[in-house]
Amino acid sequence: MSSVETYPEGLAITVEGVSKRFGRTLALDDVSLAVPHGTVFALLGPNGAGKSTLIDILCTIGRPDSGRALIAGIDVVKQPLAARRQLGVVFQETTLDTRLTVRENLSFHGMVYQMGRRERLTRTDEMLELVDLTDWADSEVKTLSSGMRRRLEIARALMHRPQILFLDEPTVGLDAQARARIWDYIAALRAQQDLTVIVTTHYIEEVDACDDICIIDRGKILAKGSPDALKSQHGSTLLKVTPRSDEARAAILARYPDAVAGAESQLLIQMTATDSADAILAEFGNQLRQISIDQPSLESVFLSLTGRDLREAPPVSRKARRNG
Amino acid sequence: MSTALSRGFGQARGVYAIWLREVKRSLRDKGQLVGGVSRPLLWVLILGIGLNPYFRGEVYGEVRFVVPYTYLQFIFPAVIVLNILYTSIQSAVSLIWDREFGFLREVLVSPMPRNLILLGKVLGGATTAVIHGCMVLVVARFVGVAPSWSDIAQAIGLMFVLSFGLTAFGIVIANYIRGFESFGVFSNAVILPLYFTASSVFPLDPALTRAQTLVTYPEWLVYMVEFNPLTYAIDAMRGILIDFNQFDPAFNFQVVGVLAVGLFLLAMWEFRKV
Ligand SMILES: Nc1ncnc2c1ncn2[C@@H]1O[C@H](COP(=O)(O)OP(=O)(O)OP(=O)(O)O)[C@@H](O)[C@H]1O
Ligand SMILES: [Mg+2]
Numbered sequence: 308m309s310s311v312e313t314y315p316e317g318l319a320i321t322v323e324g325v326s327k328r329f330g331r332t333l334a335l336d337d338v339s340l341a342v343p344h345g346t347v348f349a350l351l352g353p354n355g356a357g358k359s360t361l362i363d364i365l366c367t368i369g370r371p372d373s374g375r376a377l378i379a380g381i382d383v384v385k386q387p388l389a390a391r392r393q394l395g396v397v398f399q400e401t402t403l404d405t406r407l408t409v410r411e412n413l414s415f416h417g418m419v420y421q422m423g424r425r426e427r428l429t430r431t432d433e434m435l436e437l438v439d440l441t442d443w444a445d446s447e448v449k450t451l452s453s454g455m456r457r458r459l460e461i462a463r464a465l466m467h468r469p470q471i472l473f474l475d476e477p478t479v480g481l482d483a484q485a486r487a488r489i490w491d492y493i494a495a496l497r498a499q500q501d502l503t504v505i506v507t508t509h510y511i512e513e514v515d516a517c518d519d520i521c522i523i524d525r526g527k528i529l530a531k532g533s534p535d536a537l538k539s540q541h542g543s544t545l546l547k548v549t550p551r552s553d554e555a556r557a558a559i560l561a562r563y564p565d566a567v568a569g570a571e572s573q574l575l576i577q578m579t580a581t582d583s584a585d586a587i588l589a590e591f592g593n594q595l596r597q598i599s600i601d602q603p604s605l606e607s608v609f610l611s612l613t614g615r616d617l618r619e620a621p622p623v624s625r626k627a628r629r630n631g
Numbered sequence: 632m633s634t635a636l637s638r639g640f641g642q643a644r645g646v647y648a649i650w651l652r653e654v655k656r657s658l659r660d661k662g663q664l665v666g667g668v669s670r671p672l673l674w675v676l677i678l679g680i681g682l683n684p685y686f687r688g689e690v691y692g693e694v695r696f697v698v699p700y701t702y703l704q705f706i707f708p709a710v711i712v713l714n715i716l717y718t719s720i721q722s723a724v725s726l727i728w729d730r731e732f733g734f735l736r737e738v739l740v741s742p743m744p745r746n747l748i749l750l751g752k753v754l755g756g757a758t759t760a761v762i763h764g765c766m767v768l769v770v771a772r773f774v775g776v777a778p779s780w781s782d783i784a785q786a787i788g789l790m791f792v793l794s795f796g797l798t799a800f801g802i803v804i805a806n807y808i809r810g811f812e813s814f815g816v817f818s819n820a821v822i823l824p825l826y827f828t829a830s831s832v833f834p835l836d837p838a839l840t841r842a843q844t845l846v847t848y849p850e851w852l853v854y855m856v857e858f859n860p861l862t863y864a865i866d867a868m869r870g871i872l873i874d875f876n877q878f879d880p881a882f883n884f885q886v887v888g889v890l891a892v893g894l895f896l897l898a899m900w901e902f903r904k905v
Contacts, residue, residue: 366740391742402733406656418648419741421641 317344319503325374334360336526349514350507352523358507366396395464399475405449420467434462454485474506511605529612541608544578545601555594569616645743646751653755667763674710679703703774708868709831711767718763719794722756723801749902756798764790785871796891799898806901829861
């Protein structure tokens with residue numbers, strides 16, 4: 308078996324030219340990226356961007372059509388079993404057994420990850436404590452709220468002390484409070500320097516706290532870098548206006564053909580060097596219900612890279628998409 | 632301890648975990664338990680007791696019992712096999728649930744090799760089926776079947792090998808079923824025909840020669856019975872419990888054994904691509 312310590316220059320994950328096709332959809336198109344050890348790395352992209360497909364390949368469930376992926380220096384196609392020992396995953400859709408209790412789910416995980424009995428027992432208690440589920444240890448999972456289930460899944464993914472943790476949309480479908488709590492756990496994990504976290508999300512405001520971000524759309528990587536670097540490279544001042552009427556909307560769109568539809572009938576206009584908010588106010592001021600000016604943010608980065616507002620499209624579950 | 636040995640222990644623990652989950656889940660499943668109790672009761676009470684007085688025939692002018700047993704005694708071993716058949720296939724079909732509700736991914740992303748995942752699953756299904764078979768065996772005395780302890784041990788052994796093969800068979804089928812509605816169709820299209828053509832509820836009169844049998848019964852039925860591997864499993868169970876065989880006992884056991892191994896290999900082949 309190849310040694311775990313030999314991965315190049317402290318990289319937890321290396322992806323080189325990975326492509327994956329499902330029928331006519333090119334889910335991943337020549338994707339390459341590198342994630343340094345011990346960082347929190349976010350994959351940001353709209354529905355169908357290919358985030359889950361990439362995670363499936365990295366955790367050895369999906370096979371790339373071409374290219375190569377290494378986890379802690381281990382090739383995921385050539386040595387899947389060895390790679391799996393190094394990673395913990397929380398999939399987009401829950402994979403708990405809802406008829407077993409919280410403790411039974413953790414214990415099952417410990418056993419299939421071939422942990423010894425004593426370690427399994429102590430680790431179960433530690434993990435329950437980490438995600439504040441000690442009081443629920445003997446409840447069946449079906450009695451838990453969705454936020455609690457998510458926490459249990461994170462605890463379970465960490466049971467066997469993986470080096471790399473994948474979280475595919477860990478906060479989707481949760482209320483604001485439960486989401487904040489999940490991110491608290493991720494921050495706490497980050498403090499334990501031994502873990503690399505790869506997280507995918509739709510919620511742009513969540514990724515500001517990550518070390519590195521990778522924006523992906525239609526299977527292609529559009530940009531990579533730290534939040535600040537991305538903002539200064541691709542960000543722009545964003546003007547958000549809410550027209551009073553459809554006529555006003557049409558007029559604005561005629562004047563600014565690049566404006567993009569945002570949430571709640573907003574129009575998002577990217578300011579270039581020559582535009583100014585004053586010009587818009589002078590021209591359309593009396594036809595606007597609301598106007599706001601956003602300083603360069605990741606949202607504007609996303610907009611200028613993809614020409615779409617990330618908030619527009621709510622996440623759809625894979626199953627719903629398949630059946631629909 | 633060498634790493635190979637400790638890995639072997641670790642993987643055995645993983646197989647145990649998968650086995651344990653299967654057994655726990657099915658014991659917690661009230662519906663399955665109710666089915667496991669009511670199905671044999673219906674067969675024994677209604678069909679068995681109802682047909683008991685008619686289980687004799689007039690063959691060539693002579694009124695006699697077709698086989699030297701009451702009808703209850705005759706179908707009892709078959710009812711055990713029926714319960715095993717249902718439970719094995721039900722356990723295997725839980726694979727569809729695991730796939731649909733995502734749990735399968737939790738196992739597939741673990742460092743357990745696929746074949747061992749399958750082994751745990753099949754052993755778990757087989758264990759549940761044996762439990763359901765034993766629930767029938769418990770009432771043996773009430774239908775006039777009095778197996779010795781060694782008969783019981785043999786019966787359980789046979790149940791296990793048979794359940795193992797049938798669960799593997801169920802896994803192969805489950806791989807082709809998308810969605811749960813199909814299970815109803817499936818049980819009507821596979822389980823019942825398989826059961827009824829296994830000489831389960833009627834004997835092929837052993838006193839007749841082959842030529843006479845073919846005259847007495849339609850030819851297609853005789854061939855179906857002979858072609859159906861379950862025939863030999865039921866016959867083996869009868870041999871153990873009431874000492875009545877229509878076929879060669881050694882051949883019966885060979886069929887059941889070969890089937891268990893063959894179907895498991897087939898399931899392994901299917902499970903590669905899950
Ligand atoms: N098993 C599959 N069969 C066919 N097409 C698939 C399959 N899995 C993914 N796809 C397609 O590949 C593309 C990428 O899907 P993927 O699930 O990776 O996107 P995603 O970024 O995770 O989206 P979301 O944010 O909605 O989860 C989509 O067009 C999707 O429909
Ligand atoms: Mg996804």
